[in-house]
Amino acid sequence: MKSLIQYLGKSTIDLLREMGQIMLLFFEALFWLFRPPFRIRHFFKQVEFIGVNSLFVVMLTSLFTGMVLALQTYYAFRMFSAETLVGATVALSMTRELGPVITGLMVTGRAGSAICAEIGTMRVTEQVDALTVMAVNPVQYLVLPRVLAGFIVLPLLTVISDVMGILGGYLVGVKILGIHGGLFMNKIYEFVEVGDVYNGLVKASVFGVILTLVGCYKGFYTGGGAEGVGRSTTQAVVMSSVLILVSDYILTALMF
């Protein structure tokens, strides 16, 4: 019993310490945001890596999410003849919730892990120390461009995710299940407000910061060679995913 309490206490303290360190890294990156040199090229390189290269996988997963949503809600709504509401349901779910979350999770898997592996490898091969020795701040050089790119790119990806999800819903609902196309779209206009989309994009920005920051943090504090890099990368993906879902709940509770 005592050891259980000890274990819980230790885990809690470790978790809090880690969160604190992540926040410190965040503030340090923020500090460098307003100080030259501004690394515009690095930033755009990261936008390409985090954003452009994730485009296809985000589009694909969002399309199928929209399709399955339409399929599931159609069978439920048919029981009380509300099939025309399928479009609105899909659109609301996508814009408020699934668009940002799916984008966040997919980009975590694709780019968050890669960020962690890259910075982690640089750490264990002393490239991070080499930066420091050459009087270049590694947070400013490595962390800031990635976090900033995540912050800006995730909402953009989410817009595409929203559109693809609704498109998927339309394909299944209208083309396969035979809901009237005009009604389908009309209900979307009726129920979905700009605020829904907007709040979803705010979430996406937060997710973008979380997944890049956690990737950078885990990479930055990697030790123990190739094995350590692998372990950190796994931890980065798990931690980002959990934090995305937890913060999603908190943001939803605050915004809607």
Next chain:
Amino acid sequence: MSNEIPIIELEKVSKSFGLFKVLDELDLVLEKDKVNIIIGRSGGGKSVLIKHIIGLLKPDSGRVLIQGQDIAPLKERSLASVRRKFGMLFQEAALFDSFTVEENVAFPLREHTSKSIREIQETVEARLASVGLSGMGGKMPSELSGGMRKRVGLARALVMDPQIVLFDEPTSGLDPVMSAAINDLILRTQREFGATCVVISHDIEATMKIADRIYMLYNGKIIAMGTPREIRDWDDPVVRQFIRGEADGPIKVN
């Protein structure tokens, strides 16, 4: 000894990792414009020592004086200006593997000078030539052998004309010929650039050949220092065992 302020001085520097005391009230004064070599066992704190000199690690207690300035309490930004006096060759060279050789060597120039692209190119090519790698600028670090990578690392360390150059085990993992070539480069670095060289090594033979001063680190302290001849004739059994490379003696193998 002159009355000048020593270029690098460590005063009662202690550092522990957990319960393990790596440096124990270590005192060390390095000589300007000389090849200073610090010898000691693997895992005996040599790398930790060199990382204190350049401010990558902070001492738990004690002072690290670079030209009389204590760098231990400095903030990261003031440290950056001190670090511009330094060049460092890392153990595995630590080249940026997403950059070409040329971009690696050019990196400090791009970051800290306002030289034109052409000037940078000329400097980089000259530095690469001086380490025997002219025309290799377009290669990626992964295409090079270990010895070549180290030479590129040295070119990068020297490109800003530093006053102090640190070498972290420059010859470990290299064949004898390449080791000799690197040792030559260390000597040339000292002579041609007039830099103070600080080398970490456990290669005794080469140390005896190129060192001006040798310092032996053992159990967190400097237990012997002097010219190669003085060290060779040192009385202490620990030093004798280490220099001669014997398995039996006061140093326990574990």
